[in-house]
Amino acid sequence: MTDLPSNSNPPHPTEATKEIVRVVESDHKATLELISRLATLRAGLRGVIITLASTVLGLAIAQSSWPIAAFGVPVVVAGYFAEARLEFLLRLAHDRAVTLERKVQAYLSALVETGVVRQDADAAFQREVKTYQFGTSRSLRGP
Secondary structure (H helix, E strand, O other): OOOOOHHHOOOOOOHHHHHHHHHHHHHHHHHHHHHHHHHHHHHHHHHHHHHHHHHHHHHHHHHOOHHHHHHHHHHHHHHHHHHHHHHHHHHHHHHHHHHHHHHHHHHHHHHHOOHHHHHHHHHHHHHHHHOOOOOHHHHHHOO
16 A cells, blocks of 8 residues: 555645635636526516517408507517517526536635645635635626
């Protein structure tokens, strides 16, 4: 049996580091919940838009009435703009979730790696911590 080199001892993360990772994980969970709600809302909005568009189109054809069609067009266009906005927010939230996962992955790499690779992993984790902004998932809910 061989002895492991002294630089391969598992790191002892500080309480501050553990707390940062805990906050990142909770932010990640909140972001995933936001993604879930946005996806559900987008699916519901699509159903309403399709139903409304087909209803107005059918009514306009059945009544041979251009005013009905003219009334329906702005409502459908507004629905499509709302769906585009939800798609934009969903993309932002997804990118945010991926970024948070990268931060947790950097932490795990810093815990697992040994030797020179461990120093690189520690440096990568420190860079990820420095770029973390708490509460960005909450700012996605505002618009």
